[in-house]
Amino acid sequence: MSLTQVHELNSALASPGVQSPVDAGWHRGGKLWSNLNEVCDLLRIPSGLVGTDADCLFQHVQFKAGQRIYTLGQPFEMLYIVNSGFLKTVLIDESGNEQVLSFPMKGDLFGIDGIHHRQYASEAVALSSCDVILMPFKKFTALGRTHAELETAIYSVMSRELLREQIMVSMLGSLSAEARVARFLVSLSERFAEMGYSGKQFNLRMTRHEIGSYLGLTLETVSRAFSAFNEIGLISVEQRAIGIKDLQALKTLRRLPPSRSRAKQEAANAMKRSAIGLPSASSSRGPVAVA
Amino acid sequence: MSLTQVHELNSALASPGVQSPVDAGWHRGGKLWSNLNEVCDLLRIPSGLVGTDADCLFQHVQFKAGQRIYTLGQPFEMLYIVNSGFLKTVLIDESGNEQVLSFPMKGDLFGIDGIHHRQYASEAVALSSCDVILMPFKKFTALGRTHAELETAIYSVMSRELLREQIMVSMLGSLSAEARVARFLVSLSERFAEMGYSGKQFNLRMTRHEIGSYLGLTLETVSRAFSAFNEIGLISVEQRAIGIKDLQALKTLRRLPPSRSRAKQEAANAMKRSAIGLPSASSSRGPVAVA
DNA sequence: CGGGTCTTTGATTAGGTTCAATAAGAGTGG
DNA sequence: CCACTCTTATTGAACCTAATCAAAGACCCG
Numbered sequence: 001m002s003l004t005q006v007h008e009l010n011s012a013l014a015s016p017g018v019q020s021p022v023d024a025g026w027h028r029g030g031k032l033w034s035n036l037n038e039v040c041d042l043l044r045i046p047s048g049l050v051g052t053d054a055d056c057l058f059q060h061v062q063f064k065a066g067q068r069i070y071t072l073g074q075p076f077e078m079l080y081i082v083n084s085g086f087l088k089t090v091l092i093d094e095s096g097n098e099q100v101l102s103f104p105m106k107g108d109l110f111g112i113d114g115i116h117h118r119q120y121a122s123e124a125v126a127l128s129s130c131d132v133i134l135m136p137f138k139k140f141t142a143l144g145r146t147h148a149e150l151e152t153a154i155y156s157v158m159s160r161e162l163l164r165e166q167i168m169v170s171m172l173g174s175l176s177a178e179a180r181v182a183r184f185l186v187s188l189s190e191r192f193a194e195m196g197y198s199g200k201q202f203n204l205r206m207t208r209h210e211i212g213s214y215l216g217l218t219l220e221t222v223s224r225a226f227s228a229f230n231e232i233g234l235i236s237v238e239q240r241a242i243g244i245k246d247l248q249a250l251k252t253l254r255r256l257p258p259s260r261s262r263a264k265q266e267a268a269n270a271m272k273r274s275a276i277g278l279p280s281a282s283s284s285r286g287p288v289a290v291a
Numbered sequence: 292m293s294l295t296q297v298h299e300l301n302s303a304l305a306s307p308g309v310q311s312p313v314d315a316g317w318h319r320g321g322k323l324w325s326n327l328n329e330v331c332d333l334l335r336i337p338s339g340l341v342g343t344d345a346d347c348l349f350q351h352v353q354f355k356a357g358q359r360i361y362t363l364g365q366p367f368e369m370l371y372i373v374n375s376g377f378l379k380t381v382l383i384d385e386s387g388n389e390q391v392l393s394f395p396m397k398g399d400l401f402g403i404d405g406i407h408h409r410q411y412a413s414e415a416v417a418l419s420s421c422d423v424i425l426m427p428f429k430k431f432t433a434l435g436r437t438h439a440e441l442e443t444a445i446y447s448v449m450s451r452e453l454l455r456e457q458i459m460v461s462m463l464g465s466l467s468a469e470a471r472v473a474r475f476l477v478s479l480s481e482r483f484a485e486m487g488y489s490g491k492q493f494n495l496r497m498t499r500h501e502i503g504s505y506l507g508l509t510l511e512t513v514s515r516a517f518s519a520f521n522e523i524g525l526i527s528v529e530q531r532a533i534g535i536k537d538l539q540a541l542k543t544l545r546r547l548p549p550s551r552s553r554a555k556q557e558a559a560n561a562m563k564r565s566a567i568g569l570p571s572a573s574s575s576r577g578p579v580a581v582a
Numbered sequence: 583c584g585g586g587t588c589t590t591t592g593a594t595t596a597g598g599t600t601c602a603a604t605a606a607g608a609g610t611g612g
Numbered sequence: 613c614c615a616c617t618c619t620t621a622t623t624g625a626a627c628c629t630a631a632t633c634a635a636a637g638a639c640c641c642g
Contacts (some may be wrong), residue, residue: 091461099461113457115450121457141446145436155432158449159406165456166412170382170390172463173507177630207588216464221630223590239589239639243346395592469599498620509599514622530607530621589638596631606621612614 019173032060034083034133036143036150042081042107042133045153059134069111069124069132076114082106085130086205089122089226090213100214102164105204106195109135109157127205172216175254180215181225182250185235189244199247204240240271323351325374325424327434327441332490333372333398333424336444360402360415360423367405369425373397376421377496380413381504391505393455394418394497397486400426400448413521418496436438463507466545471506472516474539480535490538495531 034042036056060083063069069080072092082104089110090098101122104110114120115137144151171180193199204211208219208226215222229235234250236243244250292424325333328421351374360371363383380401381389390574392413395401404515405411411545434444462471484490495502499510506513520526525541527534535541 083455091457093461093465097465099464101457112450113454116454121454142440145442150529151432151436155445155449156407158446158453162449162453162456163404163407164414165453165460166382166392169392169456169459169463170384172460173390173504174384174388208590209588213464218631219589220591220632221566224630227590499622500620511600511619511623512598515598518622584641584642586642587638587640590636592634592636593639594631596629598629600625600627601613602624602626604622604624606619608617608619608624610617612616 018228032131033057034060039081039133039135040150040153043109043153043157045108045157046149055253060131061134061238063126063130065126065128067126069126071121071123072120074120076111076118076120077110077136077138077280079109079137079140080104080124081133081135082108083133084134086127087124087130087132088127088206088210088214089124091122098234100206100210105191109161112158112161129212150285167236177215177217177221178225178228179254180217181211182229182234182253184211184234185217185229185242185244186247186250188242189247198245202242204242297528323422324348325351330372330424330426331441331444333374334400334444334448335398336448337440347430351422352425354417354421356417356419360417360421361405361411362414363411365411367402367409367411368427368429370400370402370425370431371395371398371415372426373401374422374424374434376423377418378415378421378423379418379497379501379505380415382413386481389504391497391501393502394505400452403449403452418501449472455553468506468512469516469519470545471508472502472513473520473525473544475502475506476520476533476535477538479533479539480538491535493533495533 034057036058038060040046063085069087070078084106087104089101089104091101092098102108102110104124110124111120113122140154144154171183175183188202188204189199192202206214208222211217212219212222226235226237229250230237234244234246234253238246243287325348327349331337332351354376363371375397378395378401380392380395382392383389393399393401395415397558401415402411404413431445435445448456462474466474479493479495480490483493497505499513502508503510503513517526517528521528525537525544527536
């Protein structure tokens with residue numbers, strides 16, 4: 001599973017000698033490396049003060065779509081930071097079902113769940129070609145001890161992840177299917193914008209099935225939500241290509257307004273009810289229900 | 292809101308002089324204090340090595356049912372450790388709806404979500420009389436710098452919380468209402484057992500509404516699940532008093548087996564269908580479906 | 583071009599919510 | 613101590629959302 005790649009190079013990480021800068025990271029010995037400042041930038045950590053630790057480099061590793069970065073139960077040694085590309089992390093329950101937990105992308109730290117039991121509790125899989133920075137956890141915390149603001153940042157990033165999961169729990173616990181899909185699109189849009197891409201026009205890197213798993217829905221429901229949003233002009237959707245047309249409506253959407261197809265459905269139900277002598281539905285919803 | 296209690300004493304935390312040991316913690320100046328070793332024990336951290344920092348004491352504070360330990364948006368300074376009693380933490384969304392995130396009890400650390408934005412992202416409320424240890428975050432991390440195993444433990448505890456949220460997300464995303472309620476009872480049972488109480492017989496400290504909020508269900512669904520489990524002999528339930536009768540079945544439960552009331556329901560549906568000329572249902576489920 | 587995966591859409595059904603009514607406690611104050 | 617109220621819990625009935633089942637179309641890659 002290409003994991004040998006990752007492990008064969010855990011050794012010689014500390015030796016100076018920087019060379020020609022490239023994109024983000026330097027080449028050395030035919031491999032890409034980043035220093036601490038670049039890592040902090042990537043993690044959106046207010047470093048700045050960090051003295052130039054030229055002797056402190058972190059190796060990059062490339063993965064192709066479908067490859068696993070780590071697997072369930074594998075001994076924990078590293079955190080990973082996405083430099084480019086898209087991934088998913090999945091939880092695998094006792095009966096082997098996969099549940100998507102997150103879609104790490106540029107600037108995201110993942111692998112944190114391995115700290116507690118000293119082995120990963122999830123798996124990370126590349127959804128596209130990826131460039132990932134290896135961050136040996138021991139080294140990371142050691143640096144924290146000498147760089148106060150880095151230590152603060154480590155705690156902060158972990159807290160941020162916890163916050164993210166809390167928001168997720170709250171979404172799953174209280175929002176309708178359509179509202180979840182809408183918020184998913186909003187957060188993707190914002191994330192793309194942060195990364196410097198268009199937040200209005202982008203390609204999904206994951207399947208409907210993966211989105212559904214992430215949101216606690218079936219792939220059909222996700223597909224239908226996309227179609228419905230398309231129909232009422234909130235987005236345009238063609239396969240993986242998404243265009244955001246009304247971000248505000250997506251942000252505040254709670255339930256879907258009545259529409260052509262829904263009216264049709266309503267009518268059908270009404271007929272069925274009257275056929276068996278029940279009173280007609282009185283559930284006329286208001287217009288686009290928002291917060 | 293009794294928050295003055297908490298803040299009036301943020302000062303003089305460092306001065307020696309231990310007195311008569313009581314339960315967990317010492318009295319000094321009419322207040323309860325704990326040293327680092329007691330705190331580590333409480334958190335289930337393998338300390339041991341920690342030198343006796345007699346000069347390092349942590350104050351306890353008492354809360355009565357209904358009192359808030361911290362509120363949304365309040366500046367973050369402290370983590371809290373439950374010494375006794377029961378609490379809930381709730382997320383409050385844009386429209387003011389509460390969502391229960393956790394039920395901290397003895398040995399649990401809470402307040403972590405405040406680290407990132409330097410203000411609490413949730414609220415913590417006492418469900419019963421509580422004794423809570425104040426853990427100034429600055430002091431905690433400073434101690435981590437000098438006690439390696441404590442630093443490790445801090446990261447570990449944060450990772451554990453993240454793990455807990457992941458399990459929660461997975462539950463909400465993939466389990467039926469009854470399975471969620473069953474697992475909730477199992478985890479409560481295990482938690483009570485860990486704390487030295489009976490895992491077979493206990494009183495719920497939270498309402499059906501709070502349980503429902505925690506599990507992403509309505510209070511009626513929770514109540515019905517309890518009744519159903521009672522009916523088939525998995526538990527006994529009378530108001531808040533729960534007796535666990537078949538832990539294993541609760542652990543592996545996925546859906547509920549057909550029962551008296553369910554058969555009745557089935558029959559009713561069948562009648563309704565035949566009345567409008569639809570084919571009869573063919574959904575005979577197997578016996579108690581387990582993993 | 584053909585076989586795979588991914589997506590869309592329709593029809594039906596099941597699981598959970600909602601609404602409503604009742605009951606059971608827990609305080610509170612006369 | 614008892615009535616009164618407020619919160620909490622139980623249960624039933626109707627309804628509705630999202631899952632399931634099914635079929636067909638689109639896309640990709642060898």
